Amino acid sequence: MSAISTSSSAGDAARTPERPKRRSFLRLLLRNRLAGLGLVVLAAIVAIAILAPILPLADPNATAPANRLLPPLSEGHLLGTDELGRDLLSRLVWGTRLSLFMGVAATLVAALLGSTIGLVAGYFGGRLDNALMRSIDMLMAFPYILLALAIVAVLGPGLLNALYAVAIVNIPFFARNIRGVTVGLSHKDFVEAARLSGMGHGRILVSEVLPNVMPVIVITMSTTVGWMILETAGLSFLGLGSQPPQADLGSILGEGRKVMLTAPHVTTIAGITIFLLVMSINLVGDGVRDALDPRLSAGALARPAPVTRIARAKNADDAAPPEGSPALAVRRLSTRFEVGERIYRAVNDVSFTIRRGECLGLVGESGSGKSVTALSLLGLVPSPPGVIRAGRVWREGEDVLSLSREKLRALRGGRVSYIFQDPLTTLHPLFTVGDQLVEAIRAHRPASHAEAWTQAVALLDRVRIPAAADRAEALPHELSGGMRQRVAIAMALANEPDLIIADEPTTALDVTVQAQILALLDELRRESGLALLFITHDFGVVSQLCDRVAVMYAGKIVEEGPTQAVLEAPAHPYTRLLIACVPILGSGKRALDAIPGLPPAVDRLPDGCAFAPRCPRATAACKEGEIPPVSVADRRSARCLYAGEVMRAATEGSAA
Numbered sequence: 106m107s108a109i110s111t112s113s114s115a116g117d118a119a120r121t122p123e124r125p126k127r128r129s130f131l132r133l134l135l136r137n138r139l140a141g142l143g144l145v146v147l148a149a150i151v152a153i154a155i156l157a158p159i160l161p162l163a164d165p166n167a168t169a170p171a172n173r174l175l176p177p178l179s180e181g182h183l184l185g186t187d188e189l190g191r192d193l194l195s196r197l198v199w200g201t202r203l204s205l206f207m208g209v210a211a212t213l214v215a216a217l218l219g220s221t222i223g224l225v226a227g228y229f230g231g232r233l234d235n236a237l238m239r240s241i242d243m244l245m246a247f248p249y250i251l252l253a254l255a256i257v258a259v260l261g262p263g264l265l266n267a268l269y270a271v272a273i274v275n276i277p278f279f280a281r282n283i284r285g286v287t288v289g290l291s292h293k294d295f296v297e298a299a300r301l302s303g304m305g306h307g308r309i310l311v312s313e314v315l316p317n318v319m320p321v322i323v324i325t326m327s328t329t330v331g332w333m334i335l336e337t338a339g340l341s342f343l344g345l346g347s348q349p350p351q352a353d354l355g356s357i358l359g360e361g362r363k364v365m366l367t368a369p370h371v372t373t374i375a376g377i378t379i380f381l382l383v384m385s386i387n388l389v390g391d392g393v394r395d396a397l398d399p400r401l402s403a404g405a406l407a408r409p410a411p412v413t414r415i416a417r418a419k420n421a422d423d424a425a426p427p428e429g430s431p432a433l434a435v436r437r438l439s440t441r442f443e444v445g446e447r448i449y450r451a452v453n454d455v456s457f458t459i460r461r462g463e464c465l466g467l468v469g470e471s472g473s474g475k476s477v478t479a480l481s482l483l484g485l486v487p488s489p490p491g492v493i494r495a496g497r498v499w500r501e502g503e504d505v506l507s508l509s510r511e512k513l514r515a516l517r518g519g520r521v522s523y524i525f526q527d528p529l530t531t532l533h534p535l536f537t538v539g540d541q542l543v544e545a546i547r548a549h550r551p552a553s554h555a556e557a558w559t560q561a562v563a564l565l566d567r568v569r570i571p572a573a574a575d576r577a578e579a580l581p582h583e584l585s586g587g588m589r590q591r592v593a594i595a596m597a598l599a600n601e602p603d604l605i606i607a608d609e610p611t612t613a614l615d616v617t618v619q620a621q622i623l624a625l626l627d628e629l630r631r632e633s634g635l636a637l638l639f640i641t642h643d644f645g646v647v648s649q650l651c652d653r654v655a656v657m658y659a660g661k662i663v664e665e666g667p668t669q670a671v672l673e674a675p676a677h678p679y680t681r682l683l684i685a686c687v688p689i690l691g692s693g694k695r696a697l698d699a700i701p702g703l704p705p706a707v708d709r710l711p712d713g714c715a716f717a718p719r720c721p722r723a724t725a726a727c728k729e730g731e732i733p734p735v736s737v738a739d740r741r742s743a744r745c746l747y748a749g750e751v752m753r754a755a756t757e758g759s760a761a
């Protein structure tokens with residue numbers, strides 16, 4: 106057990122064998138074409154604004170009454186002049202520079218103050234949170250532009266005062282956003298751990314909370330800077346921001362308003378510049394928001410399809426249905442995660458059969474591909490990035506993976522049902538367990554609510570929940586872990602399935618409850634003759650419950666056979682080592698054999714046997730070419746060149 110559980114960290118290591126090559130921020134940003142366009146426009150505007158002092162431009166404030174209101178393309182004045190004869194191009198470039206500076210500066214001030222308030226309120230909570238947030242609510246009670254006007258009226262017109270006003274009215278925006286995120290973070294385990302390690306609040310805020318909040322701050326900044334440029338331009342337009350002769354885009358627009366009918370080019374050009382600037386900033390801001398989402402960089406933000414994408418090779422040699430109509434027959438199933446250029450071969454050429462009334466245990470270290478196998482059976486692996494690249498899943502002479510979406514939906518939770526590890530995450534927290542059972546029943550058969558409720562209570566009774574009628578009224582959090590798992594089993598039984606797929610249903614439970622749940626599953630299986638695919642990493646559970654066992658390693662089944670025979674004489678060195686790590690109660694003190702090394706990363710599987718680098722028996726031959734499963738006894742197979750020898754050695758060892 107110890108090595109199996111310690112190997113979970115090994116499995117995790119397998120998931121991130123080396124730092125995955127994340128797609129660069131710029132590439133992610135440019136995936137959004139509009140953001141790319143915005144970036145080009147913005148880069149051009151910013152470059153011109155920065156280079157304004159060295160560009161061959163006329164003095165933006167030099168008046169020339171003789172040249173007033175010249176139209177665009179006049180000699181020496183590409184965009185014409187304003188009513189005082191000042192060069193419009195020069196004023197626009199300098200005005201854009203000022204507007205950009207104002208917008209960015211106001212954003213920084215608002216972000217700094219607002220984020221600090223949000224962090225402090227969210228982290229400390231209680232009265233401080235209340236006091237800070239109520240003050241923020243008071244700020245928000247006024248229309249923002251009126252508030253900005255009031256602030257400028259108090260402070261007096263001027264560029265700096267307009268900047269303060271715009272920054273102040275935007276503080277609530279940051280404070281509320283950041284507070285919300287901080288409240289969620291401040292009770293996370295890593296923050297509690299930092300507290301327990303004796304770190305002070307200031308350090309926790311800076312080193313633990315802030316880095317997690319930073320992307321939200323950046324996203325909020327990128328989406329508000331355009332808005333702040335507009336607000337400062339608005340104040341200048343009203344004559345409360347920049348004061349003559351200095352001009353920003355808002356004041357150029359304001360000045361142009363007076364001559365709008367005689368010289369419309371002044372306002373038009375200033376308006377277009379504001380539009381281009383704010384629009385490009387907003388487009389880039391949206392792109393930044395998407396690109397900063399870590400799920401996007403892992404390719405997972407796309408909404409998964411209701412069925413796993415299936416892209417199987419034609420002419421595959423697995424097309425014949427199995428003989429004897431087993432409850433489930435999986436043939437050469439391969440499921441991959443295709444994330445950009447990386448291909449994770451999570452399930453690789455997996456075949457097994459479950460007869461009616463039989464229980465097959467699927468065992469393996471964390472990351473070996475058990476859950477992906479289980480989810481692939483009914484096309485539940487999220488796509489993208491999951492793709493079924495090969496194989497068939499036979500049930501009653503039909504290839505499940507070729508079924509229409511409607512038929513597949515009817516099968517899920519109907520004739521084939523799932524039980525997952527943690528019912529707290531699968532049960533809806535806001536509905537009573539009875540209502541959830543009713544929903545499960547009515548999703549598959551027509552029944553009135555009252556009928557379905559009676560059946561729900563009967564199901565709870567069947568899974569030995571005491572006072573089932575009362576318990577049906579309980580919300581999931583009002584039940585113990587064992588009870589919740591019984592509810593999940595009741596739900597799986599709701600539509601009289603012939604196959605239940607149970608993915609580590611007892612891992613989160615203590616041993617006594619685990620034993621009760623296993624006994625219950627066994628009893629139900631024998632009562633109703635349903636087949637069971639039981640996923641676990643615990644050989645103890647397998648020996649208690651399963652007729653047969655399949656051992657997975659790096660996406661492949663390396664050994665399969667009757668449980669007793671496999672436990673007594675494993676034919677694959679991996680199975681032998683896995684069994685050797687299980688502590689035996691009452692067997693006295695003995696050193697547990699941990700399996701040396703780590704499982705390989707499934708996106709870089711070695712040639713030959715994936716276990717060879719960790720295998721004490723491996724030879725050069727094991728590292729070359731595909732190793733097919735070989736039959737080692739009746740309904741027993743192993744993917745090992747030395748399966749026969751390993752089995753003989755195990756038999757002799759146990760006889761000795």
Ligand SMILES: Nc1ncnc2c1ncn2[C@@H]1O[C@H](COP(=O)(O)OP(=O)(O)OP(=O)(O)O)[C@@H](O)[C@H]1O
Nearest residue numbers: 120442449451470471472473474475476477478707
């Ligand atoms: N979305 C994904 N993108 C890339 N790889 C993935 C994804 N989901 C799973 N994998 C990989 O698929 C492999 C199999 O995962 P799976 O969850 O089936 O393992 P498991 O044996 O069920 O482990 P555990 O016992 O911890 O649940 C792992 O190496 C995992 O890293």
